Amino acid sequence: MPFKKLHPELREAMERLAIAEPTAFQKKLIPVVKSGANTYGVAAKDSGKTTSLVLTTLQKIGFKAEGNAPRAVVLVENKTKALELYDTFLKFTKHSDIRVYVGYEELHIDIQKSEIFEGVDILISTPKTMNKLFLLNGVSTSQLKIFSVDDADFLIQKTESSAILSVTQSIQKCQYVLYSEQTHPKLQRFESYFMERAKSVKG
Helix, strand or coil: CHHHHCCHHHHHHHHHCCCCCCCHHHHHHHHHHHCCCCEEEECCCCCCHHHHHHHHHHHHCCCCCCCCCCCEEEECCCHHHHHHHHHHHHHHHCCCCCCEEECCCCCCHHHHHHHHHCCCCEEEECHHHHHHHHHCCCCCCCCCCEEEECCHHHHHCHHHHHHHHHHHHCCCCCEEEEEECCCCHHHHHHHHCCCCCCEEEEC
8 A cells, every 4th residue: 555655744644634545546656656766647637646746745855844955846837726736735744844835927036036045845836937946046956856747738838848848957866757637749758858767657
């Protein structure tokens, strides 16, 4: 069972949230992500993709605050999705000292830079905002362990695709996990850039 092998404090948070059994998709996906492989997680809506993202991200950072530079980055399509995901993370982390930060286009980039500089563990952002932060040296990737994209179907748009390629070119080494509802040729093409030897898990 994937949940039994997760961090004890993460399991406590799940008990508090009454998450007892993994979905069929989570049973297949969580062990693959835990193995460290770049992963495409493809499944229909309501199959547990976002919860999988939250669980594997918190597991990867050891369910603790550490250092100043983000150890996990999660990209989403827009401000609405960013804030929704932020709220989801907070449900799991509210009794811990884990620092989750959310950025998006509407928030001035200088404010984001200064707040991120104070120290974050998990950074939630949009591709365009993340690219801006990179160009302005507003975020360090020296400690980055995992880079995920929630509902990655939006990356088939050219501007978003260009932004993520620009961002990932600046990252030395890290695990990538893309969650989507369908297998898109454009998403598969990322294997030539940053999704090397990626495994595909379908729900």
